[in-house]
Amino acid sequence: xxxxxxxxxxxxxxxxxxxxxxxxxxxxxxxxxxxxxxxxxxxxxxxxxxxxxxxxxxxxxxxxxxxxxxxxxxxxxxxxxxxxxxxxxxxxxxxxxxxxxxxxxxxxxxxxxxxxxxxxxxxxxxxxxxxxxxxxxxxxxxxxxxxxxxxxxxxxxxxxxxxxxxxxxxxxxxxxxxxxxxxxxxxxxxxxxxxxxxxxxxxxxxxxxxxxxxxxxxxxxxxxxxxxxxxxxxxxxxxxxxxxxxxxxxxxxxxxxxxxxxxxxxxxxxxxxxxxxxxxxxxxxxxxxxxxxxxxxxxxxxxxxxxxxxxxxxxxxxxxxxxxxxxxxxxxxxxxxxxxxxxxxxxxxxxxxxxxxxxxxxxxxxxxxxxxxxxxxxxxxxxxxxxxxxxxxxxxxxxxxxxxxxxxxxxxxxxxxxxxxxxxxxxxxxxxxxxxxxxxxxxxxxxxxxxxxxxxxxxxxxx
Amino acid sequence: xxxxxxxxxxxxxxxxxxxxxxxxxxxxxxxxxxxxxxxxxxxxxxxxxxxxxxxxxxxxxxxxxxxxxxxxxxxxxxxxxxxxxxxxxxxxxxxxxxxxxxxxxxxxxxxxxxxxxxxxxxxxxxxxxxxxxxxxxxxxxxxxxxxxxxxxxxxxxxxxxxxxxxxxxxxxxxxxxxxxxxxxxxxxxxxxxxxxxxxxxxxxxxxxxxxxxxxxxxxxxxxxxxxxxxxxxxxxxxxxxxxxxxxxxxxxxxxxxxxxxxxxxxxxxxxxxxxxxxxxxxxxxxxxxxxxxxxxxxxxxxxxxxxxxxxxxxxxxxxxxxxxxxxxxxxxxxxxxxxxxxxxxxxxxxxxxxxxxxxxxxxxxxxxxxxxxxxxxxxxxxxxxxxxxxxxxxxxxxxxxxxxxxxxxxxxxxxxxxxxxxxxxxxxxxxxxxxxxxxxxxxxxxxxxxxxxxxxxx
Numbered sequence: 001x002x003x004x005x006x007x008x009x010x011x012x013x014x015x016x017x018x019x020x021x022x023x024x025x026x027x028x029x030x031x032x033x034x035x036x037x038x039x040x041x042x043x044x045x046x047x048x049x050x051x052x053x054x055x056x057x058x059x060x061x062x063x064x065x066x067x068x069x070x071x072x073x074x075x076x077x078x079x080x081x082x083x084x085x086x087x088x089x090x091x092x093x094x095x096x097x098x099x100x101x102x103x104x105x106x107x108x109x110x111x112x113x114x115x116x117x118x119x120x121x122x123x124x125x126x127x128x129x130x131x132x133x134x135x136x137x138x139x140x141x142x143x144x145x146x147x148x149x150x151x152x153x154x155x156x157x158x159x160x161x162x163x164x165x166x167x168x169x170x171x172x173x174x175x176x177x178x179x180x181x182x183x184x185x186x187x188x189x190x191x192x193x194x195x196x197x198x199x200x201x202x203x204x205x206x207x208x209x210x211x212x213x214x215x216x217x218x219x220x221x222x223x224x225x226x227x228x229x230x231x232x233x234x235x236x237x238x239x240x241x242x243x244x245x246x247x248x249x250x251x252x253x254x255x256x257x258x259x260x261x262x263x264x265x266x267x268x269x270x271x272x273x274x275x276x277x278x279x280x281x282x283x284x285x286x287x288x289x290x291x292x293x294x295x296x297x298x299x300x301x302x303x304x305x306x307x308x309x310x311x312x313x314x315x316x317x318x319x320x321x322x323x324x325x326x327x328x329x330x331x332x333x334x335x336x337x338x339x340x341x342x343x344x345x346x347x348x349x350x351x352x353x354x355x356x357x358x359x360x361x362x363x364x365x366x367x368x369x370x371x372x373x374x375x376x377x378x379x380x381x382x383x384x385x386x387x388x389x390x391x392x393x394x395x396x397x398x399x400x401x402x403x404x405x406x407x408x409x410x411x412x413x414x415x416x417x418x419x420x421x422x423x424x425x426x427x428x429x430x431x432x433x434x435x436x437x438x439x440x441x442x443x444x445x446x447x448x449x450x451x452x453x454x455x456x457x458x459x460x461x462x463x
Numbered sequence: 464x465x466x467x468x469x470x471x472x473x474x475x476x477x478x479x480x481x482x483x484x485x486x487x488x489x490x491x492x493x494x495x496x497x498x499x500x501x502x503x504x505x506x507x508x509x510x511x512x513x514x515x516x517x518x519x520x521x522x523x524x525x526x527x528x529x530x531x532x533x534x535x536x537x538x539x540x541x542x543x544x545x546x547x548x549x550x551x552x553x554x555x556x557x558x559x560x561x562x563x564x565x566x567x568x569x570x571x572x573x574x575x576x577x578x579x580x581x582x583x584x585x586x587x588x589x590x591x592x593x594x595x596x597x598x599x600x601x602x603x604x605x606x607x608x609x610x611x612x613x614x615x616x617x618x619x620x621x622x623x624x625x626x627x628x629x630x631x632x633x634x635x636x637x638x639x640x641x642x643x644x645x646x647x648x649x650x651x652x653x654x655x656x657x658x659x660x661x662x663x664x665x666x667x668x669x670x671x672x673x674x675x676x677x678x679x680x681x682x683x684x685x686x687x688x689x690x691x692x693x694x695x696x697x698x699x700x701x702x703x704x705x706x707x708x709x710x711x712x713x714x715x716x717x718x719x720x721x722x723x724x725x726x727x728x729x730x731x732x733x734x735x736x737x738x739x740x741x742x743x744x745x746x747x748x749x750x751x752x753x754x755x756x757x758x759x760x761x762x763x764x765x766x767x768x769x770x771x772x773x774x775x776x777x778x779x780x781x782x783x784x785x786x787x788x789x790x791x792x793x794x795x796x797x798x799x800x801x802x803x804x805x806x807x808x809x810x811x812x813x814x815x816x817x818x819x820x821x822x823x824x825x826x827x828x829x830x831x832x833x834x835x836x837x838x839x840x841x842x843x844x845x846x847x848x849x850x851x852x853x854x855x856x857x858x859x860x861x862x863x864x865x866x867x868x869x870x871x872x873x874x875x876x877x878x879x880x881x882x883x884x885x886x887x888x889x890x891x892x893x894x895x896x897x898x899x900x901x902x903x904x905x906x907x908x909x910x911x912x913x914x915x916x917x918x919x920x921x
């Protein structure tokens with residue numbers, strides 16, 4: 001008997017590290033699986049090696065990327081390396097992966113020992129039992145853990161897609177804001193020149209105090225606008241740094257050029273079906289539905305038996321004759337109350353709830369796809385119109401105003417005024433361009449599986 | 464007509480109208496009209512024919528034979544033919560793409576493809592029949608300004624005739640009982656149509672000239688236009704801010720010079736059909752006399768030497784002088800704004816300010832800035848010169864406010880301006896060029912020796 005216990009202990013000691021290795025492999029597999037899916041969905045090579053938690057400096061990989069400046073894809077790679085929320089999401093995936101391993105294990109047998117001290121011999125009862133229902137529930141438990149793992153995997157993917165999309169949007173916002181600030185500076189310059197000329201005219205006695213004050217006020221407004229634009233440059237960069245997961249600004253440059261002539265192409269015709277096919281929100285809901293359906297399909301007796309049912313073997317020493325006796329042990333709940341029915345009903349109700357949510361999300365995704373596609377189309381059309389007509393006409397107006405100035409029909413202030421209008425229209429065109437690309441980024445995010453926020457304010461629409 | 468009309472003539476005209484009605488004919492026969500008209504109490508100072516002359520017995524005047532035709536600089540004479548003793552003219556009112564000077568064209572109204580219409584010339588006593596075809600898109604009529612004629616031929620739309628609708632041709636017929644410088648113009652919606660250029664000169668030579676006969680006659684019709692810089696159509700609604708002032712519908716530097724040989728007697732027939740402006744016409748280097756108005760020849764006792772004479776709107780004046788001073792002499796309206804073209808308003812006053820500040824400011828604020836505005840510091844002269852050298856920097860279809868190239872640089876004149884070139888001899892068919900000044904007769908920078916001699920301290 002002692003030798004048998006010794007062997008069992010040895011086996012247990014060997015099983016623990018083997019189990020640990022399995023756990024790590026399982027987690028690694030899950031990470032790899034998600035990484036592959038990220039690659040499939042985003043065409044990005046997902047970095048397998050994380051930055052060191054708590055490190056102040058970016059990882060060497062990130063530093064290498066940052067050294068030469070970042071285009072949009074490189075910025076996303078840095079975020080995947082450094083963004084702690086992505087790391088956290090992956091760790092949560094690990095939790096689910098470990099839970100899945102645990103779900104596949106049978107509960108350990110229960111050893112019990114009872115010693116009653118009495119004359120002439122103590123009464124000793126030993127028992128070994130195995131939880132009965134656990135054996136039958138293993139398959140369900142694994143299924144449910146698979147559900148949780150699927151949900152976790154989808155959630156991680158969704159987070160990754162969302163962060164990637166936000167990085168793209170943040171780089172876009174940085175570039176656009178830099179251009180906006182440049183335009184604001186140009187406007188302020190024109191206003192300052194007008195003010196300077198008015199001061200000279202005022203000194204010569206050629207214009208009134210009112211004209212001077214009005215011109216100075218216009219310059220002050222232009223300066224305020226320019227300062228705000230400069231401040232927003234800093235804010236947009238901080239937004240990007242936060243998404244990249246950088247604790248300070250290493251001073252990298254964004255290398256993607258501001259191609260104001262380029263506008264997003266029209267979305268593919270099968271976009272709606274691809275959105276539904278790729279939706280990670282739907283994947284999560286369907287996994288949860290699957291789990292609830294599995295629970296609802298369990299025989300009621302499983303629920304009645306509960307977790308306390310067990311079978312086993314018991315051994316006891318007779319206190320009179322002093323000999324040992326061996327016999328089976330069975331412990332089951334007494335089915336006075338039908339707890340199985342309510343648990344089954346609860347599972348069914350939960351399944352119905354998930355089903356309803358899934359149907360709702362299907363409708364919402366279809367609507368969101370159409371809304372974003374229409375938004376992108378409209379913004380692209382307006383941005384193209386602003387670029388091709390508004391800006392070229394505005395430039396033409398400036399040139400023709402110059403001609404009128406040259407023919408002494410109008411004064412320098414008219415030219416400067418038209419220049420300010422040209423810059424204002426350039427900003428308007430820039431806003432439309434940025435919003436068109438934001439709509440495209442939203443649409444891409446949706447296509448890759450993560451539903452974007454569709455009611456965000458936009459500059460071109462008064463946001 | 465009201466100025467010279469007497470009660471007697473009014474009665475006669477009424478009689479004419481009655482006779483017209485009685486005859487049931489739209490127009491009196493030539494003989495009947497001649498007889499009736501012959502009885503008019505036309506004042507003697509604009510006719511050389513006796514009131515008793517039978518006009519029907521007169522032969523139509525032939526240019527070059529019975530009279531020396533006038534020259535209408537930048538213009539033309541309306542051709543005619545003689546049918547049964549009547550001079551027949553044909554005017555066609557139509558839209559014309561007219562050039563005011565190189566660089567400025569506009570869609571105007573004119574006659575026979577010209578703006579202004581060609582000059583009608585005839586001889587006192589001629590009977591004229593003038594067909595007017597309306598090829599405009601609007602009704603019109605033609606008034607024979609200053610000419611004594613039957614009321615129904617006066618051409619006042621709605622008053623003496625119904626307007627000539629687009630596509631219609633009307634006939635005007637009347638004897639010329641007078642001589643002098645007259646005009647014709649639209650008298651239907653005349654504010655708009657005259658603003659668009661629907662006008663011309665009507666010169667009637669005396670049948671029996673009296674006094675010294677001019678060697679050269681030039682005819683000018685003054686008018687004014689509003690053509691917004693860069694646009695291509697005169698604004699017929701303008702009431703005061705006319706910006707293109709013209710001699711025969713041309714503005715300097717698009718005006719043709721006139722010439723005279725030293726010692727020649729020159730007559731300038733100048734009419735004014737400007738919308739709102741009178742024009743004091745000034746001739747350099749000579750004195751002249753106003754020898755006639757559209758009311759008739761002035762008696763010698765009513766003339767006096769002048770260098771500037773006002774030609775009021777709606778009037779004509781004949782100037783005469785002997786070209787006895789060789790050189791290139793400006794002939795222009797002396798209203799300073801009338802010798803500028805497309806003058807701008809509302810500009811900041813730059814006096815007292817360094818004008819280069821403006822270009823510097825614009826260069827900093829406006830990319831690809833190219834200015835010829837205030838940089839020269841020579842105001843409109845510099846502007847005109849720059850515009851001449853770099854027309855692309857100005858609005859298309861526009862003129863500099865002033866300026867044309869001259870022998871000593873840029874001439875800071877524009878608008879209602881031309882040059883009288885008086886020479887000892889005039890080569891036939893050749894541009895006489897700029898005047899070659901005898902040595903020592905051109906003003907130039909003062910010699911310090913002269914300044915010292917004359918006690919001028921600087």
